[in-house]
Amino acid sequence: MKKRFALLAAACLCMAVSMTSFAADKTDIVVAMDADVDTLHPTDFSTTVELGVLNQIYDTLLYYSPDGTKDPEPRIAESYEISDDGLDYTFHLRDDVTFHDGTPVTADDVVFSIELYKASEYQGSQISMLSSVEATDEHTVVCHLDAPYSPFLQGICSPMIASKAYYESSEDDFVNNPIGSGPYKFVSRAKGSNIKLEANEDYYRGAPEIKEVTFEVIPDSSTKAIALQTGEVNFAEIDSATKPQLEANPAITIAEVPTSSFSYIAMNTEKEPFDDARVRQAINYAIDRDNLVAVCYDGEAEVNSNICAKERFGYSDDQFQYTYDPEKAKELLAEAGIETPYDLGEILVAEKYSNLATVIQNDLKAVGLDVTISVKEFNSYISDLQNGSYGITALNMTLEGDTQTLEMAFTSDYIGIANNARYSDEEMDKLFGQARTETDNDKRAEVFNEIFTKAQDEAIYAVMCNPMTLYAYNSDLTCPEFVLEGNYYLYDFSWAE
Numbered sequence: 001m002k003k004r005f006a007l008l009a010a011a012c013l014c015m016a017v018s019m020t021s022f023a024a025d026k027t028d029i030v031v032a033m034d035a036d037v038d039t040l041h042p043t044d045f046s047t048t049v050e051l052g053v054l055n056q057i058y059d060t061l062l063y064y065s066p067d068g069t070k071d072p073e074p075r076i077a078e079s080y081e082i083s084d085d086g087l088d089y090t091f092h093l094r095d096d097v098t099f100h101d102g103t104p105v106t107a108d109d110v111v112f113s114i115e116l117y118k119a120s121e122y123q124g125s126q127i128s129m130l131s132s133v134e135a136t137d138e139h140t141v142v143c144h145l146d147a148p149y150s151p152f153l154q155g156i157c158s159p160m161i162a163s164k165a166y167y168e169s170s171e172d173d174f175v176n177n178p179i180g181s182g183p184y185k186f187v188s189r190a191k192g193s194n195i196k197l198e199a200n201e202d203y204y205r206g207a208p209e210i211k212e213v214t215f216e217v218i219p220d221s222s223t224k225a226i227a228l229q230t231g232e233v234n235f236a237e238i239d240s241a242t243k244p245q246l247e248a249n250p251a252i253t254i255a256e257v258p259t260s261s262f263s264y265i266a267m268n269t270e271k272e273p274f275d276d277a278r279v280r281q282a283i284n285y286a287i288d289r290d291n292l293v294a295v296c297y298d299g300e301a302e303v304n305s306n307i308c309a310k311e312r313f314g315y316s317d318d319q320f321q322y323t324y325d326p327e328k329a330k331e332l333l334a335e336a337g338i339e340t341p342y343d344l345g346e347i348l349v350a351e352k353y354s355n356l357a358t359v360i361q362n363d364l365k366a367v368g369l370d371v372t373i374s375v376k377e378f379n380s381y382i383s384d385l386q387n388g389s390y391g392i393t394a395l396n397m398t399l400e401g402d403t404q405t406l407e408m409a410f411t412s413d414y415i416g417i418a419n420n421a422r423y424s425d426e427e428m429d430k431l432f433g434q435a436r437t438e439t440d441n442d443k444r445a446e447v448f449n450e451i452f453t454k455a456q457d458e459a460i461y462a463v464m465c466n467p468m469t470l471y472a473y474n475s476d477l478t479c480p481e482f483v484l485e486g487n488y489y490l491y492d493f494s495w496a497e
Contacts, residue, residue, distance in 0.1 A: 026495045028212035029477070032224050032236035034352055035378035036192050036217045041175045042113070042160035043120040046382065046417075048398055053195055053215055056490050058160035058180035061091055061110065061141075064153070065483055072153060076105060076161055076181065077141075086148030086439070089156065093139040097204045099163045100185045107135030109164050114143070116167075117159035121417050125408055126155035126401050129436060148439045151402035158401065183208045183491035193217055209494040219351055219378075228252060228472050235473040235493075237486075240298035246472045255479070256300065257469040257486035260309040261398035263292075263301065265360060265462035266420035271391050273338060280459035282332035284322040286367045289464050291324075292359050301465040306452055307406060309466045311484065313441075314403040314448030320456040329367040340368025347371040348390040350381040356394050386416050393420065396467060400485045403448060407432040410455065421460050428454060 037050045042058050045051060062072040062080070072080075077091040097105040114133045118124045129149035134142050145152060161181060167174045178186045183205070184197040197213040216233060218224045225242040227233035229249055238246065238254075246252045265283060267274035274280060289303045305322040308315040333340060344364070349357040357373045364371055371392065376384065384390055399405040399418065408418035411429050415422050431451050438444040455461070469486035473479060476496045482488065 026476075027210060028214070029210050029234045029490065029493065030214045030216055030232065031490075032218045032227065032233045033215050034219055034237065035350075037189075037195070038379045038382065039175060040178045040186070040189075042162045042178065042180070043117045043123050046122045047378075052488070053197075054160060054178075054180075055182075055487060056184040056197055056213065057178050057182050057186055058162065059097075059182040060157055060160060062153075062157045064157035072157055076110070080153075082153070086150075087145045089143040089145075089152065091141045091143075093141065094204060095139055097181050098202060099166070099181050100179045100200060101163070101166070102202075103163065103165065105161060105163075105181050106138050107141045110141045110161055111135050112164035112167070113161045114141075114156070114159050116162070121414075123158065125405055125414075126158050127152065128404075130156075147437050149436065150439055150441070151404060154402055183489075184213055203491075205491070208491050210490055213490055225472075228474075231474065234477055235471065235479075235488075238470045238472045240296075240300040240468075240470060243298060243300070243470060243472075251475050252472050253475045253477075253479075255471040255473070255482050257471065257482040257484070258311065259398065259466065259469050259485050260312055260400055261396055261467060261469070261485075262304070262307055262309065263296075263356065263394075263396045263464045263467055264307070265392060265394050265464070267392050267462070268388060268390055268420075268422050269424075269460075270388060270422045273336065273342075273344075274391065276336045277458050278332045278336040279338065280462070281322075282329040282336070282338075282367065283364065283369070284459050284462045285325045285329035285332065286363050286369070287322075287360065287462060287464060288324040288363055292356070292363075293465050295359050296355050297465065297467055300470060301467040303465050305456070305463050307409060307455060307461060307463050308403065308448070308452050312403050314445055314452065316445075316449055316452075319449065319452045322456070322459075322462070326367050333368065338368075341370055342368060343370045345371065345391050346374040348374050348376065348381065348384060348393045350378045350395065351375055352378070353395055360394055385420055388416065388422055395420075398485065404432070404436055406451075407436075410451070410460065423460050 033049050035049050037053060039045055042054055060075050061077040063075050064072045076093055076097050078094045080091045082089055093107060099105060111133050118127050118130055129145050129152055130143055131146045132144045136142055163179055166179050183200050183203045185200050187196040187198050189195045195215040199208045199211040201207045221239040221242050224236050225246055228236055228246060243254060247254050267280050269275050293299060293301045293303055306319055347357050354375050361371050361373060399408055408414040410423060411432050412424040431447060435444055435447045438447060478494045478496060480492045
C-alpha cells in the first residue's frame, strides 16, 4: 500500500512538473461563460457575457478606467481636446489602425459607430447628450453637444468602432461574423457551445501574447469549478459557493472585484398587486438581506437596498434603507387590502438565479405571500423580461458608467429594456433630465438625492445587495489588477515564462 501511494505521489509530482513546463509554452486560453451570447452586435448587446466577448474583438476611441482614478488612455484616438464652452469634443485618430479585413479605420467609421451606438436602445444612454458627430477630415472626428455634460468623455469611451463598409455590405455578417479592429479576430461560433478567436497579429498596439481564445459555455457552477481545477478552463467568473474549494487549490488564483452591479427583485408595476407601492414596500421589508448575502453570496456582497452603490456618485447615507421587518411587511399588506396567505403567482428567474429565488420565496412565505419559482434558460428569460411576461422576478444587473445610466432602470423610454419595474412617472423622467444637463456637481448630487429618495419611498425595486465579482484563474496566468466593474481584456493577459 505504501508503495502504491509513493507511486501515486510521484505521478502527481511528474504531472505538476509537466504542467509547469507546459504553461511556459502555452499560447492559448479557455474562458468559461455562464451563458451563450444572444448577439455579437457591437452596440445592440444587453448582457455582460456579450460584452466580455466583444471587448476582445472591438476597440474604442479611448479607454476610461471605471474607477475614475486615471485619465483616459489613447486607443484609436491618439489625442483629444474639449472646447472652452464644453460643447465640442475633437478626437484625432491614429493613422495605423486597420480592421481585421485589412481596411483602414477612418473618421467615417468612427462617425458611423457613434451614431449606431447612440441609436441603440441598450447602450445609447451613455452618450444621450450628443447632438451630432462629424468627420472634419479622414482622421478627425468632432462630437457636438447641445449643452455641457461632464460625464460625456466617459460615455464616448464606450462605443466600439466598427466598419461602416462591412455593415453596408451585409448586416447579417456584421452581427454573426464580426470584424473589429481589436486585438482578437472572430473565428467561429458553435451556438450553445463555444466562440473561438485568434490573435490579430497586425494589432496597432502590438500582437497579443495569447494567440488563441476559446469562450466555453458552462452554465453550471460546479462543472465550471471542476474544469478550472483540471485545467480544461483557465479563466472564469465563479459563484461564491465554489470559492472555498478553488481557494484551497494552489494552482488557482482568486480575484475579488468590487462592482456597482445590484441584486434585486423587480415587480411589474403594470400588474396587480405590484401597482400598489404598499405591496412593494412590504416585499422590501420582508427580505432578510443579511441572510440572503450569507446564503446566496457566501458573504461576498454588500447589503444595500438602494439601487445606487455606495461607491457611486449620488449615493448618500441619508437616503432611506429598508431593513428586515416582517411585522412591518404584514402591516403594509393589510393596509393594501391583501388577505394572506396570498398567491403572487410565479417568480421568474434565469437558471443562475434559482438559489436567489429560493431564499426570496422563503422570506415572502413568512409574511404570507406565496410564489412558485419558474426557471428559464438565460436568453429565453431575457426575452420574457423585455416583453413584460412576468409579475415578479429576481436578478443581478449592471448599469456601469456614470450614475446617469441608472435612468435605464427608472425612466419611461427604457421600459422593455432595463426598466424591469416597467415604471412610468413623469416626475422621475424630468429629474433624470435635470441630472443629464446639470454641470455643477453639487447641484447634480442634489438631483440624484431626489431621485434615489423617490425610488426608495415608492419602493420601485427591492434591491438587496451589491455583489462582488469573483474571478478564478490558473496561477500561471498573469492578469492585471481588476478595477471596479471587473471588465477584462485578454490582450493584457499572458502565461508565465
